[in-house]
Amino acid sequence: MQELLGQIVVQGLMVGGIYALAAAGLTLIAGVMKIINIAHGELMMLAMYTTYFLYTLFGLDPLLSVAVTLPLFFAIGCFLQRFCIERLIKGPPMSVIIFASGLIFFAQNLAATSWTQDFKVLRGYTTTTFELFGLRLTSTRLAILASAVIVTVLLYMLLSKTKVGRAIRATSQNIESAQLMGVNVKLTRVLSFGLGVALAGLAGSLLMTIYYLYPAVGTPFGVVALIVVFLGGAGSIFGALIGGLALGIVEAFTGFYLALELKDIAAYIAFIIILLVRPWGLFGVKE
Amino acid sequence: MVKRVAKFLLLIVGLAALCVAPLFVSDPTIMHILIYIFFFAYFAAAWNIVGNYAGQPSLGHAIFFGIGGYTSSILFINYGISPWIGMFVGAILAAVAALALGFPTFRVRGPFFAFITLAFTLLLSLLFVYFYDYTGGATGLPVPLKGDAPHLFQFNSKLPYYYIILAFFCVIMYVIYRLEKSKFGYYLLAIREDEDAAASVGVHVFRYKLMAAALSGFFTALLGTFYTQYTRFIDPPEAFGLWRTFQPMLISVLGGPGLWGPLVGAAILTPINESIIMFFGGRYATVGMMLYGLVVMLIVLFMPSGIVGVLRRVYTSFRS
Numbered sequence: 001m002q003e004l005l006g007q008i009v010v011q012g013l014m015v016g017g018i019y020a021l022a023a024a025g026l027t028l029i030a031g032v033m034k035i036i037n038i039a040h041g042e043l044m045m046l047a048m049y050t051t052y053f054l055y056t057l058f059g060l061d062p063l064l065s066v067a068v069t070l071p072l073f074f075a076i077g078c079f080l081q082r083f084c085i086e087r088l089i090k091g092p093p094m095s096v097i098i099f100a101s102g103l104i105f106f107a108q109n110l111a112a113t114s115w116t117q118d119f120k121v122l123r124g125y126t127t128t129t130f131e132l133f134g135l136r137l138t139s140t141r142l143a144i145l146a147s148a149v150i151v152t153v154l155l156y157m158l159l160s161k162t163k164v165g166r167a168i169r170a171t172s173q174n175i176e177s178a179q180l181m182g183v184n185v186k187l188t189r190v191l192s193f194g195l196g197v198a199l200a201g202l203a204g205s206l207l208m209t210i211y212y213l214y215p216a217v218g219t220p221f222g223v224v225a226l227i228v229v230f231l232g233g234a235g236s237i238f239g240a241l242i243g244g245l246a247l248g249i250v251e252a253f254t255g256f257y258l259a260l261e262l263k264d265i266a267a268y269i270a271f272i273i274i275l276l277v278r279p280w281g282l283f284g285v286k287e
Numbered sequence: 288m289v290k291r292v293a294k295f296l297l298l299i300v301g302l303a304a305l306c307v308a309p310l311f312v313s314d315p316t317i318m319h320i321l322i323y324i325f326f327f328a329y330f331a332a333a334w335n336i337v338g339n340y341a342g343q344p345s346l347g348h349a350i351f352f353g354i355g356g357y358t359s360s361i362l363f364i365n366y367g368i369s370p371w372i373g374m375f376v377g378a379i380l381a382a383v384a385a386l387a388l389g390f391p392t393f394r395v396r397g398p399f400f401a402f403i404t405l406a407f408t409l410l411l412s413l414l415f416v417y418f419y420d421y422t423g424g425a426t427g428l429p430v431p432l433k434g435d436a437p438h439l440f441q442f443n444s445k446l447p448y449y450y451i452i453l454a455f456f457c458v459i460m461y462v463i464y465r466l467e468k469s470k471f472g473y474y475l476l477a478i479r480e481d482e483d484a485a486a487s488v489g490v491h492v493f494r495y496k497l498m499a500a501a502l503s504g505f506f507t508a509l510l511g512t513f514y515t516q517y518t519r520f521i522d523p524p525e526a527f528g529l530w531r532t533f534q535p536m537l538i539s540v541l542g543g544p545g546l547w548g549p550l551v552g553a554a555i556l557t558p559i560n561e562s563i564i565m566f567f568g569g570r571y572a573t574v575g576m577m578l579y580g581l582v583v584m585l586i587v588l589f590m591p592s593g594i595v596g597v598l599r600r601v602y603t604s605f606r607s
């Protein structure tokens with residue numbers, strides 16, 4: 001029984017690692033720009049297709065395809081921010097959300113048109129399984145968990161120790177003051193959004209190693225990432241890691257004890273409770 | 288005064304034309320497109336109440352649509368209750384659902400209503416597949432065929448459906464027209480423009496947003512029942528699919544805000560959409576939807592007042 005519980009926790013941590021990675025990108029954007037990119041999951045989905053085709057066409061290992069998806073999605077994010085979001089944040093308050101839902105619909109149907117609705121998996125991709133303290137682990141799942149932790153630490157270092165990070169924090173605290181202190185706010189926003197989307201790309205690539213792929217695969221992950229952001233507090237990098245892992249574990253237990261199909265319910269219930277109790281997140285600070 | 292009378296006369300003539308139009312149409316395809324124009328226009332108008340007038344876009348109107356369609360069908364199939372009655376039961380349930388979703392989200396600033404409705408669309412499609420004993424699960428619920436039975440909301444020809452959806456549309460247009468002119472409408476306008484300013488002059492922001500959501504959910508559920516009776520079938524993708532949620536927003540954004548936006552948007556988009564489905568069918572339907580996503584992105588970026596806004600600008604520059 002104890003081994004079983006341990007296995008469920010391990011399982012939860014793996015999925016939670018994906019949630020944490022996805023939420024890290026989302027929370028960075030939320031902290032700097034006070035917007036939530038609801039199309040985050042669709043960007044993950046596009047990264048999954050990228051990884052899938054790099055594997056099937058060129059035989060590139062999905063873990064190595066990160067070297068492609070990270071810069072590619074960084075560029076996509078910078079483009080989106082520079083030419084779309086930057087225009088919209090000056091406009092009516094709800095235009096970002098409507099733009100993003102247009103993007104969701106566009107991306108899903110682009111995928112369905114180009115690559116059909118069929119489910120895809122990485123055929124023939126094998127991982128090494130090994131045992132540790134009586135728990136069965138696979139290399140890909142460990143890679144996911146490790147990347148979640150490493151990314152969180154790196155992101156924290158970037159934000160707290162570098163000049164760019166200081167500019168990002170300054171922009172998220174007060175735009176006018178940041179500008180007065182000589183921060184290029186526009187560039188900072190482009191970089192933060194690019195970084196956030198790059199993390200969606202990373203999460204997508206890693207997710208491809210443990211999950212199957214279809215055009216609508218991103219939406220639930222995007223919504224869960226959004227919930228994790230509120231759980232951890234918008235802008236809180238460590239909040240995203242802890243929130244993501246916690247939600248992963250809770251889901252694994254719901255899936256085990258209730259029904260596998262209903263595992264997502266835990267996330268939705270958590271969402272309502274957070275909204276009712278502390279809408280700015282459990283670890284975040286009130287604006 | 289003369290202008291008002293002229294406007295009124297124009298309205299009467301337009302309505303009369305819409306009432307007699309089907310008498311000259313024998314082609315069921317055109318009939319179908321006419322029905323869908325008012326279907327989409329009504330859907331967008333219902334979405335507008337909360338999405339536009341209250342400034343809280345919903346990313347889950349499929350929830351209310353699905354509640355409407357499923358409630359009337361489940362009541363009819365299991366208890367023999369006429370969908371005419373089930374329609375209103377569903378509408379009340381949807382209004383309650385809208386209140387429940389609005390309650391935790393309207394107190395917080397930001398598009399939280401959009402987030403929670405999106406999350407609950409996913410949740411409901413999970414639940415409706417899982418509890419298949421009541422909902423028919425993934426295979427869906429066919430509405431039992433009873434022939435030409437007006438008291439059961441079933442007709443053999445498309446003509447009655449046209450008149451019903453036209454009546455629906457007139458009702459919602461009247462409701463929104465009255466809303467625009469009422470205190471409630473001005474409160475909503477004030478809230479949308481500046482929430483703090485509205486609150487500071489004593490507008491109960493939270494309450495009016497909730498009322499708008501309930502009204503919007505109520506009318507959307509009526510449409511859910513209409514659709515289910517018209518197609519005689521409902522399943523989770525039909526009810527809670529992303530396309531269902533996206534429809535009213537697309538039409539509303541395309542047409543533009545205001546009273547006539549939904550009709551203009553629907554009149555332009557419906558024939559295009561139905562032609563794509565008819566001529567290209569299955570696989571290429573997604574091409575159309577991909578373009579709709581792009582259209583929404585482009586309109587929000589470059590033409591935020593929609594087609595009605597552009598027409599209005601052209602009209603004023605033409606006059607001056």
